[in-house]
Amino acid sequence: MELKVGVVGVGVMGTYHAQIYAGLPGVKLVGVADPDPMRRRVIEQDLEVPAYADPEALLGQVQAVSIASPTSHHYQQTRLFLEAGVHVLVEKPMTPSLEQARELVQLAERRGLVLQVGHIMRFYQAVADLPNLLGNPWVIEARRVSNNRRIRDIGVILDLMIHDLDLILLLLREKPMRYTVVGQALDGRDEYAHAVLEFPSGTQAVLTASRVSPQPERSLTIAQPGEVVRMDFTNDPYTELSIHRAMSNGELGGPTHVHVERTSIHNENPLRRQLKHFVDRIQRDDPPLVTLEDDLLALEMALELSKALNSLPQDRRVMPYPR
Template identity: 35%
Template sequence: MTKLRGAVIGVGYLGNFHAQKYKNNPNVELVGVCDHFPAQADKIAADLGVKSFHKPEDLIGQVDLVTIAASTLSHYELAKMFLQNGVHVNVEKPITATVPQAEELVAFAQKNNLKLAVGHIERFNPSVLEVKKHLKNPKVIELNRMATYKTRGADVSVLHDLMIHDIDMLFFLSGSEIESMIGTGSKLVSKELDTASVTFKMKNGVVGIINVSRVSSGMQRSVRVIQEDNTIFALTGTHELEKVEKGNGTPDELVKITKWTVNKEDALQKETDAFIDAVLNNKNPVVTGLDGLKALKAIEDVEKLIEG
C-alpha cells in the first residue's frame, strides 16, 4: 500500500512531538516539517531525518495530510490554505482564534469531503475513557485542571489554553449541550484570565463544574462524577481511579471503596493514529472540526460571562 504523505506545521515544543508520532506510524511518510523560524525547522528536520520547509505553501502538492501545531492566531489561515488544496488537516486546539473562522473551516471541509480533526487530546486519555465506561446516569461532573505558570501559552487566556480541554470533556462525558452557566475568574499575572471557575447546567440535567488555574503551586488534573449510587474520582495525569459506593451493610463495610489504576498510554500517538486512520478509511475523526467549533463557542460564551 502506498503510504500517505504527511507534514507538521509549527514544530516548537508540541509540534516536535507531533512530528515524532507521524514517524512512528507505518502508514505515513513524514515528508518534512515547517516552522515560522527557519532555524527551528532545520533543527527538528535534522533530528528526524526529514526535509525542512520554511514556507507552508511549499508543501502543497507534496502532502496528503498535515498537523498544524503553530500559534492559535495562525490556525485559520494555515488550515484554510491546506483544505483549499485538498489536504486533510489535524489542527491543535483551539481550532481557530474565533468562532466565524472555525465555522468557515468546518463548512468547507464538510462540503469537500476533507477530514478536519482537532487536537482535544483528553479524548484519548485512558483515565477519561475509563471514567466514561463507568457512567450510568451522572448527576454532577466536576473537572479540575491546575498548572504552574509558564510563558508558553500565556498569549491566550486560561480558558483557551486549559479550560477548552475540559469543555470538550464535559460535552463528551455528559452527552449533552449547555443550557446555562455561572462563573468567575481572575487575572493574577497576565493581561488575560489566569483562573476560572464555572458551573454549567446541561440540557439533560447534569451539573458540570470546571475549575482551571495556570498559577497554581503544582499540577493536577482530575475528574469527579457523582451518580445515584456511586462516586467516581480519577486523577487523569497519574491514571489513579477510585469508586465509592454503599457497602454490604456490616459495621466493617458501610462504605465500599475500590481503587485501581489504568495503564498509561501515549495519548498523542493515539490521536495521530486516529487522524491517519480517518483519512485512510474515510471515517469521521474521533474529534471532528464540529467538536472543536462547539468547544470554542462554549469558551467564548464563558469569556463573555466572566469579562462581562
C-alpha cells in the same frame, strides 16, 4: 502507498507530532514549517527532513498536515491547506472565533477532506472507559491546574478548560442552560477560571483551570447515586481510577463505611493514537471518533465563558446560555 504528511509549528507539541509521524507505519514525514530557525535546525538534525520557514513550502509535497502553531495562526494556515486539497489535523482550539471555525468546517465538507481537531483527552483509554462508569450524575467536577504560562496568545479557558468542557459535553450529550464564571486575568489574559454549568438533566459541572497554581493537577470526579468516581490524570501515562461506594450494615440508622475500588489504567501514548486515527480516517475511511459539530460546541462554550470572564473580570456572572 505511504501517506505524505507535514507539520506546521514545531514547538513542544508540534515536535511530538513530527516524531510520531516519523515512526508511524504507512506514513512519510516529508517536512515541517516553523518561523524559528533554531527549531528548524533541531528537526532537520533529529528527524532528517527538510524544515521551511513558510508553510506554503509544504504545498504540493503533502497529502495531510498537522497544524500545531499558535492559535492566532490556525484559521489562516488551516484554510491554506484545505483549499489546496490537503487533509488537516489542527490542534485545539480550532480557531479564536466560532465564525472562523464554522467556515473551515464548511470548507472541509465541500472539499471532501478530513478536518480533525486535536483534543488529545479523547484518546486516553481512561476516557474511553468513562461512559461505562456514568450513571445519573449530580455533579461532575474537573480540575486542570498547573504553573505553566507558556501559551500566550489565548487565555486559560481556551488553553486548558476546553479539554474538560469537551469531555463533559460528550458525556452528557446536552447543552448547558446557564453558567456562572469567575476568574483572574494577568497581563491581559485570563490565567485562572472557575465555572459552574447547569444542564437540563439536573447535572452540574464544576470546572477549574489555572496556569498559576503551584501544584499540578488534572482530575475528573463524578458524584452520582451511591458512589463517587474519580479519575486522576496527573501522573501520565497512568490514570488512577477510584470508585467510592457507601456500604451500610443493613440496620436503619446504623453505621456505614466507604468501600473504595482502585485501578491504574495505562494510557498508551494518546497522541500517537490520535494521529493514527487521523491517518486511518484518510487511508481507510474510518469513521470519526466525534463529529465536527461536537468540536464546534466545545469551542462555542469555551468562547462564551472566556468572553463573559473578560467582559467584567472583577464580577461574578450568572448568564443564560444562548440557544
